[in-house]
Amino acid sequence: MDKRILRLVNNNVRQRAIDAIWGAPDEAVVTIAEPSRNGEQNAKFHALCGDLAKSSIEWAGKRRTLAEWKVLMVSGHAVATKEGAEIVPGIEGEFVNIRESTALMSKRRGSSLIEYTVAFMADHEVAHDQS
Numbered sequence: 001m002d003k004r005i006l007r008l009v010n011n012n013v014r015q016r017a018i019d020a021i022w023g024a025p026d027e028a029v030v031t032i033a034e035p036s037r038n039g040e041q042n043a044k045f046h047a048l049c050g051d052l053a054k055s056s057i058e059w060a061g062k063r064r065t066l067a068e069w070k071v072l073m074v075s076g077h078a079v080a081t082k083e084g085a086e087i088v089p090g091i092e093g094e095f096v097n098i099r100e101s102t103a104l105m106s107k108r109r110g111s112s113l114i115e116y117t118v119a120f121m122a123d124h125e126v127a128h129d130q131s
Helices: 011-023 039-054 066-080 107-123
Strands: 086-089 095-098
Touching: 039 066, 039 107, 066 107
Parallel strands: none
Antiparallel strands: 086 095
């Protein structure tokens, strides 16, 4: 049996999903999940982190790169939304934040992360370059 992915956008598609389930062999697996984060959200979040990197704002005593702002925003968002954070000793004795993957975020979670980042930027008077 080939893998089939159906996006439940209307009752016709829902019926096709039901039919596929009835026709599936024993031991088949069915997964229903929220839509995943999309490319537009990814581009928006990276642009926001880029704006933070270009700004004069410092974190922990120095300006941060886009990649560093991404880690800071994802970690802060996780704590703010009660997902929590876990800091563990790394392989070489450094400390590592075991954080959620943005690639695995749902669309809803991605939107929340963007809203969190925009609010942080507003609180710190960092403009978003909309070009």
